[in-house]
Amino acid sequence: MFKKLLRLIRGARVAVPGTDALEEGQARKVSIGDPLAGGLELLLCRVEGKIHAVDTRCPHEGGYLVPGPLMEGRYALCPLHNYRFDPRNGKPIGATCPKAKVFKVVEEDGQAEIRF
Ligand code: FES
Numbered sequence: 001m002f003k004k005l006l007r008l009i010r011g012a013r014v015a016v017p018g019t020d021a022l023e024e025g026q027a028r029k030v031s032i033g034d035p036l037a038g039g040l041e042l043l044l045c046r047v048e049g050k051i052h053a054v055d056t057r058c059p060h061e062g063g064y065l066v067p068g069p070l071m072e073g074r075y076a077l078c079p080l081h082n083y084r085f086d087p088r089n090g091k092p093i094g095a096t097c098p099k100a101k102v103f104k105v106v107e108e109d110g111q112a113e114i115r116f
Helices: 002-009
Strands: 013-017 026-032 040-047 050-055 076-078 083-085 102-108 111-115
Antiparallel strands (some): 050 102, 076 083
């Protein structure tokens, strides 16, 4: 379902307003489409001044990355097994599992544009 959705929206850009309110080391969840109908839930994370978008679905065993303060101010957390992921590139920190899916983001005038 996820790959099917990605094929449909590949090349699409989705604007998310109000990202200038997202402070350093914080993460906020946004829904792209209807999650019950194959949409996506992303975590927007501000790390080193930039916004990064990471799929909330954990690549380990089906948990979900959570919004709120990032661990150590920079890592998204999946509370199921407490794995941490770097939202800049999706890499797991201190764990061996696949990378979390990340998306390119351009932020301008307080609005993030997520590119698929
Ligand atoms: S399912 Fe996310 S850390 Fe295990």
